[in-house]
Amino acid sequence: MSHADLEHWERAWKEKGPEGGSWFEAKPAKSLELIDALGLGSSAAIVDVGGGASTLVDHLLLRGFENVSIVDLSAHAMNAARERLGERGSRVRWIEADARDLRLPEPVDLWHDRAAFHFLTVDADQQAYVRSLRAALRPGGHVVLATFALDGPSRCSGLDVARHSAATLGAILGPPFRLLRSADHTHITPEGAPQRFTYTVWQVAGAP
Secondary structure (H helix, E strand, O other): OOHHHHHHHHHHHHHHOOOOOOOOOOOOHHHHHHHHHHOOOOOOEEEEEOOOOOOHHHHHHHOOOOEEEEEEOOHHHHHHHHHHHHHHHHHEEEEEOOHHHOOOOOOEEEEEEEOOHHHOOOHHHHHHHHHHHHHHEEEEEEEEEEEEOOOOOOEEOOEEOOOOOHHHHHHHHOOOEEEEEEEEEEEEOOOOOEEEEEEEEEEEOOOO
8 A cells, every 4th residue: 555545545535524525325226236136145255345434334234244344545434434333333344455455364255346446547556456356255256346437437536547348347357257247337426426337246266
């Protein structure tokens, strides 16, 4: 994790608050739809990369998932989620880390990332992320990965982003990953602006 990255996201969360960023969703409906379709058991290990103050963790806990981890650069963002969850926050593993050099304490069944990967705009960073992803997943594990679509914004939160299709993501992830599903989605920001996203679901090779 670079010091500049950490400073940027800590400042962004402090200035905008948990509901002020363009990425905010009161309910992450598309992510939940794709996760629900996987039919994971309550003991499945799930990590939300770049989860910050996202409400996805609230809904995962309500669905009975017992092994949920949140990874984010910003401790400030995760603290906002902890405060929102109250006592339930003690059931979540909170990890302040960069996905490019993330090493989880145990393998996971599902890696979820909405709007973190697209901030990696150079090949070296993207490949470092993929190495972390491969190391984290159990054989047969799944990935729900959402980025700005090819017709989505070219910048977000003051930073350039890399826009993707299912094909460009597949080229980066490589042959261990098999595309199960892709879907276009339009996110409406708190300010009412539309943002085009590509949502994809992948499975890594190997029997679960």
